[in-house]
Each structure stands twice: as structure tokens, then as C-alpha cells.
Amino acid sequence: MKKTNKNNNHKFLSKNYIKGAISGALALTILCSGVGVAAYSAGADNTAQALGVQTESTVEAVKKASTTKEALKKLSKNETVYVIADANGAAKKIIVSDWLKGVDTKGKVKDVSNLKDVKNVKGDETYTVNEDNAYEWAANGDDIYYQGTGTTELPVKLKLSYKLNGKTVSADEIAGKSGKVTIRIDYENTQKEKVKINGKTEEVNVPFLMLSGMILDDDNFKNVEVSNGKAINDGTRTIVAGFALPGMQDSLDIDKDEMEIPDYVEITADTTDFELSTTMTVAMNDIFNDVDFSKVDDKVDELKDSLDELEDAAEQLVDGSSQLYDGIGTLLDKSGTLIEGIDKLYDGAEQVNSGAKKLDSGADGLSSGAKTLDDGASKLKNGASQLDSGASQLDSGLATLAGGASQVDNGAASLSSYVATLAGGLGKLSSNSATLNGGAEQVFNTLLSTADTQIAAAGLTADKLTIKNYDSVLEGLISSLSDENAQKLAYNTALETVTATVNSQKDVIRTAVEATVRKSVTEQVLVAAGLGMTADQYDAAVAAGQVSEEVQAQVSTAVSTQMSSSAVQTAIDSNTEAQIQSLIETNMNSEEVQSQIQAGVAKAQAGRKSLQALKTQLDSYNTFYQGVLSYTAGVDQANEGAQQILAGTYTLKDGTGSLVSGAGQLKNGSSSLKSGTSELKSGTSTLKDGTSSLKSGVKTLKNGTSSLSDGTKSLFEGVGTLKDGSAALVDGVKQLNDGAMTLSKGMKKFKEEGIDSIVDAANGDVKDIIDRFKAVQKASKKYNNYSGISDDMNGKVDFIYKTDSIEKK
Template sequence: MNTINTMANKTLALIIGASILSAGVGASAVAAYYSKSGSSEPVAEEQMNADISGVSGDTSSDLMKYMDTTAGTRAVSPESAFKEETVYVIAGREGSVKKIIVSDWIRNTAGKTGVEDVSELPDISILKDGESFTMGGGNTRVWDTTNDDIYYQGNIEKELPVDMKVSYFLDGSPITPEELIGKSGRVTIRYEYKNNTSVTKEIDGKQETLYVPFTMLTGVLMDNAVFSNVSVSNGKIVNDGSRTVVVGFAFPGLSEDLGITPDKMAIPDYVEISADCVNFSLGMTVTIASTELLNQIDPDKLSGGALGTGAAGSGADGSEEPLDLNASMKELTDAMDQLIDGSSDLYDGMCTLLTKSEELVDGVNKLADGAVKLKNGTAAVDDGAGKVDKGMGDLYAGMSELDSHSAELNDGAKKVFESLLATAQEQLTAAGISVPKMTISNYSEVLNNVIKSLDDSAVYQQALETVTSAVEGKRDYIRSQVTAAVQSEVESQVTSAVKAEVSGKVTAAVRQQVETAVTASVRESVLAKVLESQGMTKEQYEQGIAAGAIDSSTQQKIEGAVDQQMKTSEVASLISQNTDAQMETAQVKNQINAAIDQQMASSDVQKIISSKVSETMASSDIKALIDKNTDAQVEKAISETMAGDEVQSKLKAASAGAQKVIALKASLDGYNAFYLGLLDYTGGVRKVLAGAGELKKGTSDLKKGTKQVKDGMAELCDGILTLKDGLPALVEGVTKLRDGSMQLSDGMKEFNEKGIQKLVELVDGDLAGVVTRLRATLEVSKEYCNYAGIADDMDGSVKFIYKTEEIEG
């Protein structure tokens, strides 16, 4: 197994193995590559993701846990700045691009003063306070910094290096995402990637077009209440019980770059996800495009029949040796033979385990019988301890009888004292004096304070504070009443203003209609007069036109004469007078009023009124008016209450009440002296009882201990019986493991035939040609380090994150 893991990390196996194992075996290796922890600083992530609308959220965070691409980023040179760029593509449900957001992080590792940067972004937002720049020619910006990193972002309209198209199918038939909402059946979502970025390289003396080798990683978070039986063409599925995470991968253009035809090996350039769904809905999906997977391969270590990445091993001088792929394929084949042999041994071992399980069943049965006997014995011990405890309880009860009268005496005396205090409290309350609840310990201090407070000025101030507190407690209610009154007035004024505006517009519209009708009527009259001057009536004129007796020239002259008459001031005055007269008729006025009422009742006008009322009520002037009127009403309520008969009568009774309180305190002091003497007497009786109590506690502890032993033994017995009951399930489970190990053995043989042997066949073919094209492809991958622009003396890296719109009703 270690041999396979080592090979999976080596150069060609990393690329070709992903496609061979895309049926489900190798997807975990690619996903694992993207789940390694990166070295990006936390502050950088916070800056890079700031203000990226449409990318953040719970669903995005959950998907990115499975699609972290921070691993394997290029090493940052300490001598020059490094530009790390993330491109966020906000896409529609079918992959159409709606918005592209570029977020850049320039690492000023060299601590340069004035970092020169190139960017095609027309406008940028600086994400870190205190940074600034000076524009130069050719999209150049010189950042005014000494040693700080630089963070900025902006929008751009530019062709993406990879286009993504998302298609949807329900029960095998194409369907739009909008039509798919709420449907049920077998749904298929297909992500197709078109590589738009290529360069020309010389390979074996020929000019060849090579695509930039992007790795596309698409993640979808599926609700298990909606989706089941999920599958993916090339990827990995993780189910946490409530949701299923599907991560698929593809390499658009890589098969062309390596010159590998589909009949030899199908390198995936699309991802297809299928599932049974009920009431379809789907959240956002995330696709990541990056060249960093292939950037981990060093093209300088590729040669003829050998290639390597650094996992191949070290030479005698400590340097890395290239990997002999032909030898490694033999090693991989040998390892698979060992796995197949091991799976057969596993099956034999499971058969032995099943046989030994029967012996285990016999032993557990004997253990259960002994546990039942031990349980019965501990129960008998606990019963004896209970009898001892009961005897001590009877002894303690007898001694308690001696103390019971003392307790009753103490309690009775206390109740009498508390009754006296309660009566005194009621008398003070009836006299209008509010004091804390009096107890045996605080009554003296409380009454002394009352005596001090019962002078004229103190009583008045107390009454004022009480009244003010009561009124202030109703301030919110007073404010609500004031607000309601103000709002009613505001609504009235706003409604009147809006109605006036509506009335003007409606009247103008109706007048236009009336004026049009009056103008038409006047024109008819003018036409009749013009025709009369020509010796004909309107009927004769219309008949002549119909019979062709009146030519067009004559018609034009007549119409011209009419138009000339219509332009005269007399006719215009006549139209205006007739229009005014019509506007004054009851019919037109009723029409206007009805239209005004209809407009005022419409939802649009009501919304305008409501909006203006809300706006006016929110203004500082109205709020200040409400505050002012509320304060005035509060002061008024306080003044009226203080002047009332109730408060005034209490002020007069304060002086006489002081003498009564003094006499009340003297009476209570006398009873307190008696009560304290009684407590001293009963306390001595209590000490005699304490010794008997300690003895009773010991027997109680003994009973508790024996009960714990009995309960523990009962739990142990129950556990053993549960184990006994569970043995049939254990035997059944071992049987299933035996059957599963047989399936594993068969599966390993199938994996060897369909996966490993295909990889061996490819390596045994034109390996030299594949290595040559791979070296050129890796050079193209490393050269592509930016999307929106980068300075010539600056290195960098770039990744693209595509987010599609949710499909929900």
C-alpha cells in the first residue's frame, strides 16, 4: 500500500492516474491534494475576501472546506515582490458570466520602498488602510509603501481563460434550471469546460499549440432531504448525514497537450453529477480553476524514460534522482499482486474469526450465569444494611422528640414576632409610609429611618419622588399618545397636499379631453360655414367626394380654409369659452371628483402618502416636537398629582404619624428582648441532639454504599446480558465482513485489470513523446501566473473561483 501512495505522488502518475481512476478510485487522491494546509497568512485571507459580494456565506464556506487550493502555491522569493491573485467569477445558473471581481495581494517580502505594479483593472478598491499609489503609463501603479503587503480589488470585463457551461437533464431530457425547480426524478447536471488560453511551443522541431493546463475542481453541496443516490463521473462524494458534498475534477485541453487519444486514456474535460431528486432546489456551486497542481512538477527533472518530482529519492550526493517510470510500473504491478494476495489472506482470516466466534458465545453465556448469582448476593447485603439504618432512624426519632418542643416554641415565638412586624408594616402602609419589608433583624433600623424622615420637608420630597417615579413609569405610554396625535396631524396634512397635487393632474387631464372634444365640434361648425360659402352643405360635400366630383385640389383648399379659420383668435377664444363652460358642468365635475377619489384610493398613492408620513415622522423636527410635548405632558401630570387631595392629606398626617411610630418601636423592642432569651434556651437543647445525628449519618452512609454496590452489580449484570444478547449480531457482522472481504478481493482484481494494467500499457507505449510534451506543458503552466496584469520583474500565481447562482423558487 505504501508503494501505491508513493507512486500517486510522482509526476506522471499524478496526471494520468487521475483520469484512469476517475471512476471513483483516484478522485480521493486529487481531492486530498487540494485539502492540504497552505501557508497563506490569516490576515491576507481576510483582506482578499473583503467586500466580495456573492462569494461569502455558509454554503460557500462548507464547499471550500473540501476544495481548499492554498496547498502547493509557489515559493515566494525574498528578493522580489510576489503577486497572488484570486479571480471571482459570479455566474448564472447555466454558467453565463455576470461579473468578474479580481482580488490582488502583493507580498512585499523584499521590503522595497515604492513597489511597481501593473494591472488592467480600471478602478480599484484599496483593502488596507494607509496605502496609496501613483499612476504611471501603461497601466502602471507605483505603491507608496516601505515594507507592508498591499491588498486591493476591482471589477474587470475580459475573456476568461476557461469558459464553463452548465446543462441540466431530467430523466434524460434537457431542461432549463428554471423549469427544473420543484420537479422530481433522475436529474443530471453536466459541467463542461472550454479552455480558451493557448500558446505555441516548439516540440521535436514542430510548432505545436498547447493549452494552459488548468485543473477544474467543481463542488456541489446537496441536501439529503432533496437528493439521494448521488454519483459523479470523476470525483469524490462525502456524506455527513444531512448533506452530500460532491467534488468533481477535469483537465480541459490536457489530453491534446500530452497527445494522448481517448482510446488509450480518457482524461476528463467535464464533470457530470447525477442524483434522484424530490422537489428540486439547489444552492450555489463553486468551481476552482488553477494551474498549481501541475506547477508542483519540476520540468528539469523530466528526461527520456525517467521522470520525477522529488518524491523519487536522493542520490549519493544528497541531490534528487529522477524517477525511472518503467521500473516504477513494475514496482506498482508487484504491489498490486501483493494486495491481491493480501485480500485473499484477509478472506481466510475472516473465516477463522467466524469459527472462533462460536467459542466466544459459549464463554459469554457462562459469564452471564455467574453475574446473575453475584447480583442476587449484593442485593441481600443491601437489604441487611437497610435494616441497620432503619434501627438507627428509630433511635434518632426518639431523641428528636425531646427536641421537638423546643423547635415548636422557637417557631411559635418567631411567628408571633413576625405577626407583630406584619401588623406594624400594615399600619405604616395604611398611614401612607412606604418602607422595606421589616424582619426581626432589620426592624429597628427601618423604624429609626422612618422617624427621621417624618418631618415636613422630608415627607414632601418623598411624595414628590414617588409621584415622579410613577409618572415616569408611564412615560412610554404618554409618548405613544403624543406620537399618535402628531402622526394623525401629519397624515392629515400629507393627505391634503397629495390630494391637491392629484386634483391638479386629474383636472388638467380631463380639461385636455374636454378641449379636444370642443375643438372637434368647433371644427365641424367652421367646415359647415366654409362649405356654405361654396354653395354646398356638408352632406353634399361628403357625397361629392365619394362620387369623385370634388377633386383633391378642391378638398385641400377647403381644408386649408378650415385650418386658417381654426387659427384665428376668435375661434381660439370660442374653444376656450366652450371648454370653460364644459368644465363647470356637473357631469365633468363629477367625472373629475370620481377620478380624484379613484387615484387617492389607489395603492400607488397610498404608498406615497405612507412613505411621506414615515419620512416626516422620522425627521428631526417631528422627533424634537414629540420629545417636547412628551416632557410637557409628564410635567403636567406630576404637578396635577402633587396638587391632588391624596398627596396633600398625607403631608398633613406626617407629623402625627412620627409620634405613633416611636411608640410602635418601643413595643417591638420589648418583645425582641423576650425572643432573644428564648433562642438561648432552645439552642442548648439542640446541642444534645447533635451527637445522635452524627451516629444516624454513619448508618445512612453505610446504606448508600451498599446500595451503590448493588446498583453497580445490577448494571454489570445487565451489561453482560446485553453483551450476550448482542453476540448473534456480532456473529452476523463477522459473517458480513467475511463476505465483504471476498468482494474486496474480487474488486482488487478488477482494479488491477481496468486501472493499473492500463497505466502500465500507457507507459510501455510512446513514453518519450509523452514526456517531451509534458515538459512543454509544464513550462506553459508555470508561465501563466496572472490574469489582470503583472509587472515584468514580479512573480505571481492566480486561481479562478466560479460561483453559480442558486436554483430555488
């Protein structure tokens, strides 16, 4: 097959093909990410607490979501790896949750694992470790859920870096600062597999799709933008989600100038008092595992066959247009000879006619005219012969053109069929968009209803949660239960209780204070009366009858007078209030009251943590929900574009049909022309024979001049008519030649820049990309565990990274 130089068209084709494949893989991943979120742990409660995620009732959901025909074939191991990292992305602890499912035996289940501190988290099944360091679980027909600590190097490493106003800063330095901030998450894929590509062994990265997200408060962040992702603002917070495919650029061997596959996520924003609660990243390596490339191969083969037919047809069109141009060129070149012969024929006929009239003046003039006539007839015969040859070439070229046009029409029909199949598939996907969106929304509303029930059971009052308001409502509840607010609430509640209790004894306290004051006033009166004794001594003396009634009356009157004075009453009131405040303070500082205050604070803290965990779970599902909405919108848009392309193929098919019809008509016209030139050629031969006979006979003809004169007159008139029409013939041939030249150039350009470029791209880039996708898929299927797996098990592994928060001091 003939090849031409490549141009930018094949780059455009390969780039779009890659984007389409990756977009399809990502759409599949987004749909499957719900299972990954639900399976944050197959029963690992302490893992969920470490990540701040509630996991109640998720085991059944994971069971249902993961029960496939493949999973039921044999024992399988689902593994979720939780990476607790610092604010820079460096792993501090790795917690691994494993689920051995599909157990259908009453005996022991053998498992391979390199985890440390392994423990059963959802049952009482026990295990032993044999001499090969393999675990043997006494499963008794039940699934096993266990957890341990990972020590193996992670396949993908995270690195978080921060810039403030263009300057690189550390996580500690940026806390509480304001300005233009850039948060960048880089992913390093170190997991490689050796595979064969086109017969050669090459090393490719295991394909990990990295989905990273964070939630930014509007009080701290404005004008949020993210590369390779989306930022969604609900009026109070911005949910940021981004994706990357580290190592995919090298694995697919794609030039970055043609297309750049992201291996990082970058978030920019204007920040005030910078704080970052956390970032969450999910890593999945099975994004291509369910793609059936055999169907893609079939479609590519169909496309290649159609393109081969199209290229053959284009070559025939080019050859036919070239032959047409050459034939018409020859016809144009020889038309001058034809005109020259006609002119000479006319001169000769004129001389013959004149000579016939003047036969009486001599036979010499007749002989000369006959010779000129014969020469002209000879040239006319040659010109007619060449004209006939050119017409034959023209007819042959148009036959080739008609055949090529028919093949182009067939190729257009095949292309239209292929695009119709693609449009039909997208149409089916698009028709499910509403159902998918509705199902995701229904699940979201169910989660919100369950959250309403949990909030009410905790004794908290809040507005009914909706998709739009759940974030602000839960954030308000969490803020109301902050340590500072909880401390104030518990203290004020205790203070109110203690104050009420002490105030209830105010009369008793006043009586005691009044007795103390009376005693002091009595001693002052005794001193003024010259009785050197205390109040107690005075009371004892009165009781012993040592004080006269007159003195007692004087003392009593003096004491009563002073006790009733405003100064003494004010002192009593003041001392009473002081005693009350002292008792309140003493009680507030007592161990019992302080314990009650701390118990209240602890209860509020527990409630706040539960609310935070609940909000994190809802935020995670909201990210998935927004991804579903984006996916369905993309499918709908792709479907609309496919329908437009399909309409264009129909228009192309109509055009090629017209081309076939026009080529047929042109071929019919050329056949008529060829027939006419053949007759002309035959006639000029007969004419030449006649002029030769005339030339030889003129010498002997001496009689019958009258008949000769009549014949030469008719000959002269006929040649004159032929001469008058020769100019129109030349003009027509010139116009035909110009059109043939334009057609020939156009067909060459169409083949070189259009057909050949498409064929080159289909035979080169597309096939290579598909082969590399297959290799990446093979590498993905090989990597199915992190901590180890038995040979007789299926495997699946996901990674979840959580980074430390950054808080201002």
C-alpha cells in the first residue's frame, strides 16, 4: 500500500483516541469509587477512628457490592491499605484491613501475609502460623476479617508541598499565614511490571488512578482553582477533588507535546489564616481490568479495512484524474495541427474551386489546388487520428474515476455504519444518566435521614439535613460543641446549680451572720459599761445571777439600739452576701463539682467527634455524588457530539453518492465523444483517399469541367463549414483541459493530506496505543495485593492516604 508523509492530522487523531480511552477508564473508576468509599474498612473500627470515618453497617454493603461471578469462582482476598501520613505526605503508619471472602469449606483457609500484629476484627476465628510463615485460619465456612500493620514499601508515594506568594514554605511555616497559596500533591509510582509489547519485553508502571480531595472553609480560602479536577462550592466550603495517573505517560510512550497525562494535582487559592483539616487520597490500580480490548480490536480492524478500501479508491481517483488530464492535454496539443490541416484543406478547396471555374485557363491551376487539397487532407487525417487517441485516453480515465468514486462511496457507507454503532452505545449510556443520578441522590438522602436520626438520638436539635445544607448544619453543631464552648456550658450549668442551692440557705446564713454581729456589738457595749468581759462570759454571768436585772436591761437596750441601726444592718447584709459567695466558690472548687464539669466536657467532646466523623462520611459520599453528576454530564455531552458526527457522515454519504452519479454521467459523455472521434477519424481517412484520387485524376481530366466545377464547389462549401467550427472546438478543449488540471491537483491533495494521513495514523499511533493499553492492563492484573496472597486466591487492593491537619498556633 502506498504511504505518504505524516502531518499533524495523525497527532490529532492519536491524541483524541488517548483522551477517549482515559476518559472511559475514569468514568468506570468514578462509578466504582462508591465501593471503595464504603469499604474504608471491612470491619476495622479502630482503623476508621484513626481516619475519622464511621463504618457501621458497611460490611453488608461491601459484600453485596463485591459479589460478582468472578469472585464466586474461588477464594478471594480484598485488601484496603490505610496510610496515615504527616502534612508533607510521608507515611507515619500503615494499617491494612484484609477480607478473605468466598470461603466454602469447613476446614482451614491458608493465607499469605507479611503484616505485623495480625488480629481478627469481626469474629472469634483463630489462626496458626506454619513453618512457611503462612497463616492457617480456622474459618469454619465463614469469611475472615483481619487487620495488621504494614511495613512493605508503598507502590505510590505522596509528597505535599506548599508555596505562599510564590515562595516555598513548610507546613509549620504556612499555618496561620495569609496570601496567595499553592498546594501541590506529587505522586511517585514505583511499582513496575515486565510485559511484552509487539514481541519486545518492556517495563511499564502498574496503572494507579490517584483521586485526592480536601475541604476548604470559605472563611480561610477564596478563588479556589485545581488542576486535573474540580472545585465545588456550597456557599460555606469548597470541596476540591483532583486526579492523576503517575507513570502512565511513560507506559503509553506518549510525547508530552501531543498530550500530557497528569502525575500531580495543584490547588491555588487566596488564603487568610491558613488552616487545612486534612487531605484524603484514594489509589486504585484496577481501572483498566474490566475493559474488553477484543471489541476494540474488532472495530479497529473494521476501520482499517474501510480505510484500505478508501485509500485504494483514492489512488484510482488520482490515477484516473491524471489520465484524464493527460488525454485532454494531448487533445489540446494536437488541436493546433487539426486547425492547421483544416486551414490548408480550406485553401486547397478554394484553389480547386477556383481552378474548376477556370479550367479553360489551364489545368495547371487545378493540379496545384489538388495537391494543396491532398496535403490538407493528410494533416486533417493525422489530427483526427490524434484526436481519437486523446478521446480514448479520456474515456479510460473517466472509467477509472467512476470506479474510484464508487469505492469512496462504499468507504463512506462503512464509516457511517461504524459511527452509528458508536453513537448508539453512547445513546444507551446517556439514557441511563437520569437513573444513575437518581440512584446516587436516593442513597445520599438515605444517609442524611440516618444522620438526622443519630443527631436526634444524641439529644441535639438541628434543621433537617439536605444535600445543600448538611455541611453548614453539621458545622454549626460541631462549633457549638468546641472545647471552649463545652467548658463554658459545663461550668455555667454547675455554677447555676450551686448558686441555687446556696441561695436556698440564705436565711440560715443571715441568722448565723447576725448572731456573730450581735456578739461583737454586745462586747462593745460591755466595754463601754466598764464590764471587762466577753459576750460569752457575760452570758455565763447572767445565767449565774451575777448581773443585776437593771444592768441586763441597760445592756439589752444598748445592744438592740445598735443592732437596729442602718450601719449594723448594712454590715449584716454585706457579710451575708460575702458568706454566700464564699460558699459558692468553695463548692465550685470541690472535687465533686469539678468531676461533674469534666464529665460534661467529655460528653460534649465525644458528641463533637461523632458529628465530625458523620460529616466526614457525608463529605466522602458527596464527593462521589458530585463525580457521578460530572460523569453523566460528560456522557450526555459526548452523546450529543456523536449524534452530530453521525449526521455529518450521512451528509458525506450523500456527497459521495452524488460523486458516483456525476462520474457516471461524465463517463457516458466521454463514451459519446470517443464514438464521435472514431467516426471523424474514419471520415478523414475516406477524405484523404478521395483527395489522392482527385490529385491523380486531375492530370487526365480534360473534359467534364462542368461536373468537376459543381463537385469542387460542394467540397469548398463543406470545408468552409468545418473551418468555421474549428475555433469553437479549440475553446472547448481548452476549458476541458483547465478543469481536468484542477481535478487532478485536487485529487492528489485530497489523497496526500486527507486519506493518507488518516490511514497512517490508524496503522501507526492507534494500534500502538491500544497495544500499550493492553500491556498496562496486564500489569494491572498482575498487581492484586500489598501484603501477600496465596496462589489459589483472587485479589484486589486499594490504598487510602490521610494526611495530618495544619492548624494555626
